Amino acid sequence: MRVAVIGAKGIPPKQGGIEHYCAEIYPRMVSQGHTVDLFARTSYTENTGWQSNYYRGVQVISVPGLDYTGVDAFVTSAMGAIAATRQQYDIIHFHALGPALFTCIPRLANSAKIVVTCHGLDWQRAKWGSLSTKVIQLGEQTAVRFAHSMIVVSKALQTYFWQTYQRNTVYIPTAPADYGESDPNFVYGRHLGLETGRYILFLGRLVPEKRPDLLVDAFCRLQPQGWKLVLAGGVSDTKGFTSQLLEKIAHQKNIVFAGELRGSRLWEIVRGAGLFVLPSDLEGLPLSMLEAMREGIPVLGSDIAPHQQLLAEERGILFKAGNLDSCVSALDWALHNPEKLPTMVKKAQKYVSLNYSWDRITSETLRLYTQVLHPCEITDKLQTETTEGDLAKLGAKNR
Template structure:
């Protein structure tokens, strides 16, 4: 198959779930004999316009971009859709709802089958202004009308598209990234003033929908002593919110803002955590949680549907989303019941290894492509049959 990919910032990945997905899945497709062209932002890959490079066999093509938040995605997606029209692709795969605003172009002017992956309902995220949210929502409407197949990353999103549009989406989840080797003595963790296994870890962008403010307030009211809170996250698209977080934690020396961490430093701080906490109100399928589960770190999270999918069935503990008292009680319980939490973490680790492997995710995606190209001969199986290693 000849496959085009639109919506990724580019490869190699530096941050972002879509970029890590592309880095795992498309090289595997190339290794199986398929051709993959990924249209990227020149501001991300730092190549002159329309030049290309290779990432593990994937051809990464640079498209003009101004390097401004919001405009980059809009411009690169539209140019990518136009660039696909004369190249006889079999599959054109759009990632995220915003870029899908332009999926009508290949549907109208090319013979390729159009696939859209929804990694989350991005128009609900508070970081986007009214205009951007409206455009992303419009991308969802275009995807419903113009794509040949919608792929989603969680069971909750399957239900959303069925209930809202009576559209049958296919659930193919993302998988966790593999962490680097890290210092077994936890020298970096100790340099931050943290003691291994004695700190809570929040890992994610510092944005309102992930609710790090709720976690800070909960931590400040914990009855358990001797623990600290490490907040790991990159630059936020909501700087005023980020400043409010700093003010909220300013009087507490046991709250450590570690900034954005990568490679061995990220691996070390995750592996040293006593508990991984994710209090989000909105997620697609949280990769940070998947990665913590893969590393065997006990998890406490809000009870939104994607979190229930991952750590339900006694693989972690859930508290009521947005409820400060419930959050405090559940974290306190988890600290006081470390043996029970370790057993849950082991179950969670086994669950990730069984159902969220990248080989299975790649196979499921290819079968979806094949079902569109050869519908009488191929039938897409349920995700529960496809995502096993």
């Protein structure tokens, strides 16, 4: 198959769940003999317009855009969609609802099959103004209308699209990124003034919907003796919020702002944490939480639907989203009941290993591509298998 990818900023990934997602599944597709072209942003790849390079077999084509917050994504997605119509792709795969606004272009212009993956309801994010929010909502509606198939990364999103549009979607989750080796001596962590197992970690972009401010308030109220709080993450398009947050913690000696971490430093700080907390009001399916669960870190999360999916059945601790008292109570319980955390950790690790695998996600995505390209063949095969199965049952019954 020949596949075009639109909506990712680029690969190799620097930040962002979609970029990490694409960096995992598309090289795997290439290794199985498929061709993948990913239309990226020049602002992310630092290449000139329409220059291309390869990442693990995936051709990354840099699309020129406009250096304005929010506008760059739409311009590059539109230009990518137009460019994709000029090639003979089998599948054109859009990631995120904003870029999906342009699914109509290839759907009307050529015979390629259109697939959209919704990683989250982006129009709910605080960084967007009213106009951008409406445009992203229009992208959602356009995807529902023009996509041959839609993928969602959480069961909550699957429910949303059915209840809102009566649109069937395919649930294919994300998976945690593969961690490499990290410093067993914890040198970088000690440089930050940390002690292994004695700090609470927030990992994610410092944006309002992830609620790092709620966690800061809970930590300051609780003031757990011998513990520190680490905020690790990059700044998005909400610099005012980030500035206020950093000003708030500037004189808190037990709160450490580590900035955006990558590679071995990231792995070291995650593995050294005593608790991982994600107090978000909005998520698709959080990769950082999956990574913490897989690495054996006890996890606390707000009780939004994606977190419930991951932490149910005593795989983690849930507290009421947006509720400071509930967050304080959950933190206090976790810090004073360490003997109960190992059982929770083992359940979480087993759950992640059984349900979230990049090889499995790649296989399921390729299977979906095949179904979209050859719906009649798949239907005939299923009917044949069903008929053969019924005949076998009937023969066994007669015997």
